[in-house]
Amino acid sequence: MTPHQILAVALRLVAVAWVLHTLGQVTEALNLAERTELSRMGLALTWAVIAAQLLASLLMWIFPATAASLLLRDRARIVVPSTISATQWATLGVALLGVWILSRGIPDAVYWITLLKLLSSVDLDLMRTLNSEQRAGMAGTMVEVLIGGGFLFGARRVAGFVLRGTAAAHP
Incomplete structure (x- = not known):
């Protein structure tokens, strides 16, 4: 792989991470709108x-090669491509992204499981005890853990999806 191809794959992985982070902001925005009276x-x-943010990440997903060309303007130099394939780089990147997502999601999941265990030991109606922000946080954590696990354990399939249609997939 050339540096241009590596950067294109990295940009797509950053786009995925950015979307996941932005989706977390959506739940926070909904909670903020519910709790406070924001002006229009x-x-x-x-x-x-x-x-x-979603538009920027979409553009990074659709045009990673263009962005890589703009960032790496020195195309005149001859570069020896890496012996590691684009699929291997992408698989490594997706697996690392999965580890990063799980590193954020697992501590949250432990918190929610502990809270639920404590509340259930008091025989409270959990759905009435938890407010909407807590329920949204719990749902977000479950989605985060599922996505992180999917990225980590399905890295090869996700990498194939990331590389589909890019020049890096067809060196």
């Missing part, structure tokens, strides 16, 4: 920032 302008600004 404040609410519109919040959603505009989230939309801009």
Whole structure:
């Protein structure tokens, strides 16, 4: 792989991580809107920032080679491609992204499991005891752990999806 191809794959992986992070911001924005009375302008600004992040990550996903070309302008030099294939690099990147996502999700999951265990020992109705922010946080943590596990244990399949349609997939 050439540096251009490596950067294109890395940009796609960053786009995935950015989308996942932005989705976490969506739940926080919904909770904030529910808890406080934001002005229409404040609410519109919040959603505009989230939309801009999703658009930027979409552009990074669709045009990774173009972005890599803009970032690596020195195409005149002859570069010896790496002996490691694009699929191996992408698989490594996806697996590392899965580890990173799990490193954030597992501590949250332990917190929620502990809280649920403590609440259930008091014989409370869990759905009435937990407010909407806590239920949303729990759901977000479950999704985070599922995605992280999917990336870690399905790295080869996810990498194939990341590489589909890129020049790095067909050196």
